[in-house]
Amino acid sequence: MVTIQHLRFGYSRRTPLFEELSLSLTRGHIYGLLGKNGAGKSTLLKCMVGLAFPWSGTCTVHGQPSAERRPDMLADLFFLPEEVYVPAITFEQFVASTAPFYPRFDRDQLATYLHELEVPAQGRLQALSYGQQKKFMIAFALATNTSLLVLDEPTNGLDIPSKAQFRKIVASALGEERCIIISTHQVRDLDALIDTVVVVHDRQIVLNQSIDDLAERLRFGTARPDEAATPIYAEASIRGLQGIWPNPAGLPSRVDLELLFNALINDSAALATHLLHPSHEPAI
Numbered sequence: 001m002v003t004i005q006h007l008r009f010g011y012s013r014r015t016p017l018f019e020e021l022s023l024s025l026t027r028g029h030i031y032g033l034l035g036k037n038g039a040g041k042s043t044l045l046k047c048m049v050g051l052a053f054p055w056s057g058t059c060t061v062h063g064q065p066s067a068e069r070r071p072d073m074l075a076d077l078f079f080l081p082e083e084v085y086v087p088a089i090t091f092e093q094f095v096a097s098t099a100p101f102y103p104r105f106d107r108d109q110l111a112t113y114l115h116e117l118e119v120p121a122q123g124r125l126q127a128l129s130y131g132q133q134k135k136f137m138i139a140f141a142l143a144t145n146t147s148l149l150v151l152d153e154p155t156n157g158l159d160i161p162s163k164a165q166f167r168k169i170v171a172s173a174l175g176e177e178r179c180i181i182i183s184t185h186q187v188r189d190l191d192a193l194i195d196t197v198v199v200v201h202d203r204q205i206v207l208n209q210s211i212d213d214l215a216e217r218l219r220f221g222t223a224r225p226d227e228a229a230t231p232i233y234a235e236a237s238i239r240g241l242q243g244i245w246p247n248p249a250g251l252p253s254r255v256d257l258e259l260l261f262n263a264l265i266n267d268s269a270a271l272a273t274h275l276l277h278p279s280h281e282p283a284i
């Protein structure tokens with residue numbers, strides 16, 4: 001679906017943001033794109049959808065270079081930027097003018113999502129609060145049914161019940177034909193929603209791994225009383241030492257995205273080495 005190979009890009013020639021960055025995203029998945037502030041999450045999404053052009057390397061959607069912005073590619077992707085903008089028109093006018101660009105747009109779905117997110121489906125869009133405008137655009141994005149859906153920090157500005165509702169409707173909107181990528185620096189917002197974690201750090205993708213795989217290869221939590229292994233990563237907390245440990249028995253463990261992210265940011269090599277070469281293969 002999305003293939004990025006050897007991407008080099010930056011806003012200034014002297015400071016590239018990405019160097020030889022490669023990434024492949026496929027249908028049927030919800031990816032969580034994580035990274036520190038300024039790591040380049042929004043920029044990477046812009047490269048994917050054809051709003052930023054690689055210095056070198058390639059970035060394709062369905063095999064077409066994103067930078068060419070061909071109409072058939074644009075009709076099959078929806079990009080929701082972090083800062084949403086709604087024009088000074090009504091709900092009906094927006095749907096009438098924008099939906100025709102998306103052949104699989106479903107008006108009934110839009111009504112359902114708006115109802116679930118408690119956003120009025122009438123009136124002037126600019127009369128909505130910022131959080132409501134954002135929820136309106138999320139509902140519209142999902143209702144386009146494009147095979148690629150790119151959401152940049154969609155939960156920023158949403159209240160706590162709306163974040164839970166967001167997770168519910170995004171999970172329900174995923175089908176085998178669809179690829180959804182969601183960026184955030186608030187890792188807990190994506191908990192229990194994403195099935196694959198992608199981390200951008202230091203001009204590279206340092207992780208692109210399924211949650212199931214991580215849960216099988218690693219154990220997250222406190223040290224066991226009989227723990228003999230050295231943690232791959234650990235940090236002190238009020239509940240004691242929290243860490244990431246080898247999981248030689250392959251027993252299912254709940255992935256702690258925050259610990260995982262901190263481990264990668266502090267020493268991505270240690271975790272990558274363990275994931276590539278676990279000291280023991282999981283039991284079958």
Ligand SMILES: Nc1ncnc2c1ncn2[C@@H]1O[C@H](COP(=O)(O)OP(=O)(O)OP(=O)(O)O)[C@@H](O)[C@H]1O
Pocket residue numbers: 011017035036037038039040041042043044185
């Ligand atoms: N239009 C621009 N012109 C120049 N520099 C930019 C532009 N957009 C982003 N940058 C710079 O590129 C870097 C990456 O920005 P980007 O917004 O992609 O990061 P991010 O990971 O999404 O950050 P955040 O989590 O804070 O939203 C930052 O240093 C930022 O200042």
